[in-house]
Amino acid sequence: MLAWIGVALLVAAGGLAIRWMSARTDALGRPRPFPYIAVVVLVALGCASLAPFVLRVRLERRLASATSELLGTSAEVRCQSFGGAFVDVGADLGYVVFGPDGTPEQWTLIKRDQCADLSDYLRSGKQEPTRDQIVAVHVLTHEAIHMSGVQNEAQAECMAMQRDAAMAEHLGASPEAAGELAIAYWREVYPWMPAAYRSEECAPGEALDAGRSDAPWVLATG
Numbered sequence: 419m420l421a422w423i424g425v426a427l428l429v430a431a432g433g434l435a436i437r438w439m440s441a442r443t444d445a446l447g448r449p450r451p452f453p454y455i456a457v458v459v460l461v462a463l464g465c466a467s468l469a470p471f472v473l474r475v476r477l478e479r480r481l482a483s484a485t486s487e488l489l490g491t492s493a494e495v496r497c498q499s500f501g502g503a504f505v506d507v508g509a510d511l512g513y514v515v516f517g518p519d520g521t522p523e524q525w526t527l528i529k530r531d532q533c534a535d536l537s538d539y540l541r542s543g544k545q546e547p548t549r550d551q552i553v554a555v556h557v558l559t560h561e562a563i564h565m566s567g568v569q570n571e572a573q574a575e576c577m578a579m580q581r582d583a584a585m586a587e588h589l590g591a592s593p594e595a596a597g598e599l600a601i602a603y604w605r606e607v608y609p610w611m612p613a614a615y616r617s618e619e620c621a622p623g624e625a626l627d628a629g630r631s632d633a634p635w636v637l638a639t640g
């Protein structure tokens with residue numbers, strides 16, 4: 419919505435300039451001054467209105483590229499807009515839509531706050547992520563796992579936890595910092611997740627252990 423206002427303001431600025439060019443003199447033949455103030459104000463307001471949209475698209479591309487690398491297939495990431503956040507009452511921090519046959523769509527929506535946390539994380543040195551940033555990176559991994567076809571929450575959560583380090587690396591963290599992020603989620607966030615997101619099988623050597631060398635329980639002992 420704001421983006422359209424921005425476009426309209428820029429179009430209005432262009433309209434003023436064109437109108438000036440088409441009639442540079444008034445009825446008496448005197449040169450008409452260029453409407454500098456109006457054009458500058460319209461351009462400035464137009465750019466300011468468009469900025470959040472441009473930044474969101476850039477962030478979505480960056481997150482989609484990391485997600486696609488993790489999955490080995492192309493996936494789209496959409497960040498919730500301001501308007502979407504305003505009418506949103508859901509508790510989930512992101513979601514993937516599954517078709518009636520159980521096939522996931524290859525795009526995910528990440529909530530506004532988590533996208534902001536991911537943006538902060540990307541701009542940071544990634545050495546000391548905040549708890550919110552750790553959760554946001556994990557939410558992106560969790561939704562990526564849904565896009566790979568896993569619908570069950572406990573299973574998706576466990577598979578995601580074992581790929582958080584990989585995701586953090588795709589987002590630009592060093593292997594060490596990425597490993598610490600994955601360990602932090604496993605130790606400090608996972609135990610307090612709702613029951614539907616947890617499983618006894620999500621532990622070293624249990625059924626949901628994918629045997630990865632970058633699983634948090636492997637990295638924690640290394």
Ligand SMILES: [Zn+2]
Nearest residue numbers: 560564571574
């Ligand atoms: Zn989920």
